[in-house]
Amino acid sequence: MNHYSSKIPATILFFILITLNAFGQGNNYVQNYSKFDGLALTPPxxxxxxxxxxxxxxxxxxxxxxxxxxxxxxxxxxxxxxxxxxxxxxxxxxxxxxxxxxxxxxxxxxxxxxxxxxxxxxxxxxxxxxxxxxxxxxxxxxxxxxxxxxxxxxxxxxxxxxxxxxxxxxxxxxxxxxxxxxxxxxxxxxxxxxxxxxxxxxxxxxxxxxxxxxxxxxxxxxxxxxxxxxxxxxxxxxxxxxxxxxxxxxxxxxxxxxxxxxxxxxxxxxxxxxxxxxxxxxxxxxxxxxxxxxxxxxxxxxxxxxxxxxxxxQDSLGIQGFKYSKANGFEIWFKPLNKGKWAVTFLNRSAESKEIDFNWKAENVKDEVFQKELNAASVLYKIKNAWTGKSLGNTKNSFKSEVPSHDALTLILERS
The missing domain is CATH 3.20.20.70 (Aldolase class I)
Known part of the structure; x- marks a missing residue:
């Protein structure tokens, strides 16, 4: 009957440990599939x-x-x-x-x-x-x-x-x-x-x-x-x-x-x-x-x-806007902005001009995805025409205007 020593020579043990370690970790072959961070923090x-x-x-x-x-x-x-x-x-x-x-x-x-x-x-x-x-x-x-x-x-x-x-x-x-x-x-x-x-x-x-x-x-x-x-x-x-x-x-x-x-x-x-x-x-x-x-x-x-x-x-919150309502080719979109501001766009997709009569106080606008709310019944907002930069009063009264066919009117609302 042959008997083998229970002791493994040190040189063999060293190579076994090195081999096991290499196969166990495989770190030389792992790829980094993550994009570079810190880029495009606002839309490019x-x-x-x-x-x-x-x-x-x-x-x-x-x-x-x-x-x-x-x-x-x-x-x-x-x-x-x-x-x-x-x-x-x-x-x-x-x-x-x-x-x-x-x-x-x-x-x-x-x-x-x-x-x-x-x-x-x-x-x-x-x-x-x-x-x-x-x-x-x-x-x-x-x-x-x-x-x-x-x-x-x-x-x-x-x-x-x-x-x-x-x-x-x-x-x-x-x-x-x-x-x-x-x-x-x-x-x-x-x-x-x-x-x-x-x-x-x-x-x-x-x-x-x-x-x-x-x-x-x-x-x-x-x-x-x-x-x-x-x-x-x-x-x-x-x-x-x-x-x-x-x-x-x-x-x-x-x-x-x-x-x-x-x-x-x-x-x-x-x-x-x-x-x-x-x-x-x-x-x-x-x-x-x-x-x-x-x-x-x-x-x-x-x-x-x-x-x-x-x-x-380019707003730093980076929240994508949402369609609030649509009817007869006319859509109203809202986008939450930083510091409690909101953007509102009235989009006219139809072939005719459309009249706007928007009662801010009667519309409780909620962004369910990002948990934002525009409640003009309790908060007063100043209104600015984004295209012209002109002040258009505030949300105390209904907003009335007209949007030509295939055009859009964008407003920015800021807390008073």
Missing amino acids: MGWNSWNKFACNVDEKLIRETADALVSSGMKQAGYTYINIDDCWHGDRDSLGFIHPDSKRFPSGMKALADYIHSKGLKLGLYSDAGSQTCGGRPGSRGYEFQDALTYANWGIDYLKYDWCNTEGLKAEGAYKTITAALRKAGRPMVLSICEWGNDKPWIWGPAVGHLWRTSGDIFNCFDCVEDHGTWKSWGVMQILDKQDGLRQYAGPGHWNDPDMLEIGNGKLTPGEDRAHFAMWAMLAAPLIAGNDLRNMNQETIDVLTNKNIISVN
Whole structure:
């Protein structure tokens, strides 16, 4: 009978303990799937190239747009990001690293980022979770960590991450991968999740990204649908309706994104531009302009830079507004603001002007989701027209006015 010593040699015991420890912890392989904290504490404001220029982007356009954002007063109004959407891409090199299109961006992205930063602005880029972008350029699937490292080296501040050509992928997992890649690269970037609301990103998105699209693409129309056969684009009012039931998921650092603005792109009337801007402000939506900033008329500038409407959007509470009532194409929306203020928007979606006769004292407005209450029967509020800045008295008396067809009137209420 063989007898084995109960004592294990010290060298063998050491290697056993090291091996067990490595397999037990696995810390070298754990990824950080959490977004960068402290970013987008109010809805991001900026500009994106897609709505106006689609694939026709180059460094000259981007530099001129940055210049115009500053000279038009938009930077002073709070717009920060210059975001290049699809089609900036060139090829990948032999090691798999992406490069910009050398004809469109001959100076390279690092030089462009330096120029944008010199203006006190931030630069955003676009990529896709699939093998190709929606415009047929190289996607990030399989190259997530390389792309994140490249973007960090270029000085990118914002990444819009799309969802075309993603066969077999699950959205939450794919977006966690790019988040882990961004964290590994080490440069804080805002992550814009753009999978069109298909997989309920408002459920898992708050931990992974800073904003998430809630619908398909916006279409430059106030109230209509563009049918592409296999998919549809939506007018401003259709996008608005798709926000129902989502407000509880939004807040500082995590926003519902009803897509970019069509203001100034020529197909909306001035009233429709106002309504579009007012409702995106009420939704606490990202304010990402999509027009040609180099050729704006004063009417467009006045809408995009209205400080009172922007203050509604950028309010530090970060509460998304809610629809209080609707009848015959006329809606009343409320949004709680900091320091007990409220924003109120009367939206006229109908083809005729609508008269307002709103008895503040008779309407006890309650926000059940965020536990806020506007009770004008017990609290007196001063009323300001957000568009003009003019005082309109207080809530002691009923509010009477008129809203033209396809327009909106926004008020700010402050305790007297």
